[in-house]
Amino acid sequence: MMADLYRGLDRFSSLEREAILSWLRTTEPAELERLFIAADTVRRRTVGDEVHLRGLVEISNHCRRRCAYCGIRAPNRALRRYRMTQDEILAAAEEARAAGFGTLVLQSGEDPQLTGPYVAGLVSEIKRRTGLAVTLSLGERSRDDLARWREAGADRYLLRFETSDAALYRRIHPAADPEGPDRFALLGTLRALGYEVGSGVMIGIPGQSYQSLADDILAFRKLDLDMIGVGPYLPHPHTPLGYRPGHFLLPDSEQVPNDADMTYRVLSLTRLVCPFANIPSTTALATLANEEGRDLGLLRGANVVMPNLTPERYRSLYEIYPNKACLHETAEFLRTTLETRINFLGRKIGTGPGSKKIK
Numbered sequence: 001m002m003a004d005l006y007r008g009l010d011r012f013s014s015l016e017r018e019a020i021l022s023w024l025r026t027t028e029p030a031e032l033e034r035l036f037i038a039a040d041t042v043r044r045r046t047v048g049d050e051v052h053l054r055g056l057v058e059i060s061n062h063c064r065r066r067c068a069y070c071g072i073r074a075p076n077r078a079l080r081r082y083r084m085t086q087d088e089i090l091a092a093a094e095e096a097r098a099a100g101f102g103t104l105v106l107q108s109g110e111d112p113q114l115t116g117p118y119v120a121g122l123v124s125e126i127k128r129r130t131g132l133a134v135t136l137s138l139g140e141r142s143r144d145d146l147a148r149w150r151e152a153g154a155d156r157y158l159l160r161f162e163t164s165d166a167a168l169y170r171r172i173h174p175a176a177d178p179e180g181p182d183r184f185a186l187l188g189t190l191r192a193l194g195y196e197v198g199s200g201v202m203i204g205i206p207g208q209s210y211q212s213l214a215d216d217i218l219a220f221r222k223l224d225l226d227m228i229g230v231g232p233y234l235p236h237p238h239t240p241l242g243y244r245p246g247h248f249l250l251p252d253s254e255q256v257p258n259d260a261d262m263t264y265r266v267l268s269l270t271r272l273v274c275p276f277a278n279i280p281s282t283t284a285l286a287t288l289a290n291e292e293g294r295d296l297g298l299l300r301g302a303n304v305v306m307p308n309l310t311p312e313r314y315r316s317l318y319e320i321y322p323n324k325a326c327l328h329e330t331a332e333f334l335r336t337t338l339e340t341r342i343n344f345l346g347r348k349i350g351t352g353p354g355s356k357k358i359k
Contacts, residue, residue: 015273020214023269024262032265039268039301046275047303049347052354053338054103054135054280055096058310058318059084063109065139068172068248069205071236071319072109078238082314083113086122090129092309097130102353104132105158105306107318110139110176119145120152127153133353135198135227140176143189150193155353157190158198158227159183163205164219165212171248172205172241187223196356198227198278203266204258205233206241206248213256217266221273226356227304228277230266231284233258234321260289264300271301276357280304286325291341298345304354305338 023035060083061072072079084092089106096104104126108114123134136149137158146157161183163169181189183199190197201216202208220228235242249255256262263285270279281297283306289296294305308326310318315326339349 015269017214017218020217020269020273021210024210024213024256024265032261035268036264036300039271040299042275043271043301043303047278047357050303050350050354051298051338051342051347052103052278052304052350053099053101054105054304054306054354055092055099055101055132055309056105056107056283056306057084057089057092057096058107058308058314059089060108060111060114061314061318062111062113063139064112065110065176066174068174068240069202069233069236069242071238071321073239076238079319080317082317083111084311084314086125088311089122090125092311093126093130093132096309097132100349101307102133102350103135103156104130104309105135105137107137107158108139110141114138116142116145116148120148123149123152123154133355135196137198140180140183140186143193146190146195147193150195154195155355156196156198156227158200158229159186159190160200160202160229161187161216161219162201163208163212164201164215165208168205168207168212171207184223196226197223198229199223199225200227200229200231201266202233202258203230203263204256206245206255207250208233208256209250209254210256213266217269217273220270220277225274225277228270228274228279229282230263230270230279231282232260232263232288234284234287236319236321260285260293260296263288264296267297268301278304278354278356280306282306283308283324283326284321287321287323290325295341295345298342298347303350305342307338 062081063072067073093104133155135156136154279302281294281302286294
């Protein structure tokens with residue numbers, strides 16, 4: 001199997017479903033090590049040794065959705081809600097610029113008070129003050145809002161499709177508007193509007209089979225995504241998947257585990273099928289497997305890290321899952337610590353916005 005992988009990038013990016021399933025299910029450590037080496041080799045050839053830092057600011061934990069896996073879901077009455085002010089967001093943007101980050105990521109739940117005009121003005125002011133690339137991750141929004149934000153200067157949009165299994169998606173992600181577009185349609189809209197488009201999935205969510213996970217990886221290639229986030233599913237106790245996971249779980253032989261080992265496999269396979277994409281080693285992976293887990297992600301195909309710049313008084317409240325790894329880190333600490341760790345891996349901090357490389 002690995003002999004085929006080393007015959008060139010064309011073969012790397014043309015892995016078929018059965019080969020992907022074989023990699024997901026293998027129990028041979030030597031075979032997995034070859035997979036990881038192949039992914040790191042492709043990463044080096046296509047996107048180089050730079051690790052791009054994206055400053056993440058979680059601007060609101062208000063959300064109108066009822067997703068069965070997410071701690072900020074609307075029915076969670078145990079969560080104290082917040083919404084950052086414009087001045088607070090702009091201060092975080094200045095902090096990102098001063099720390100040398102190339103991109104600011106604004107993330108929130110689907111908060112109706114983050115209106116089209118408000119976000120457009122915010123994006124415009126961030127661009128004016130800092131010149132940073134701006135990535136938005138604000139959920140499912142209308143085409144008018146998305147177009148307005150693109151015109152205001154937003155560069156990228158991140159909208160995870162979470163799973164390509166339509167039946168599982170309906171179970172874990174109730175529709176806000178049954179007549180509205182699905183997430184795949186919205187990803188097409190974003191592409192048409194000129195955004196760099198990001199998406200991704202959770203690994204090991206209850207009800208996820210190996211077959212559907214293989215289809216997820218193939219969907220990355222079909223969508224030709226610019227950014228791909230893959231991270232482990234981490235249960236939240238105040239969600240249906242947290243307090244009654246057995247209602248969703250498959251038999252052991254079919255259920256994908258939500259562990260670091262499976263996350264590394266998916267990360268590496270994602271790099272092989274989408275060799276030029278920007279792929280982060282996620283905070284969720286660091287939460288599951290400590291900082292060494294994030295380092296291993298960088299050695300197995302990733303080229304992006306997203307330090308959290310949300311003000312500390314809000315950071316623990318953006319609780320999509322509990323006990324995040326980043327709760328007490330500052331921008332200065334993150335920059336110096338990450339640079340040391342990244343240099344130790346034989347890599348270097350990227351400069352500029354770090355857009356997807358052209359093939």
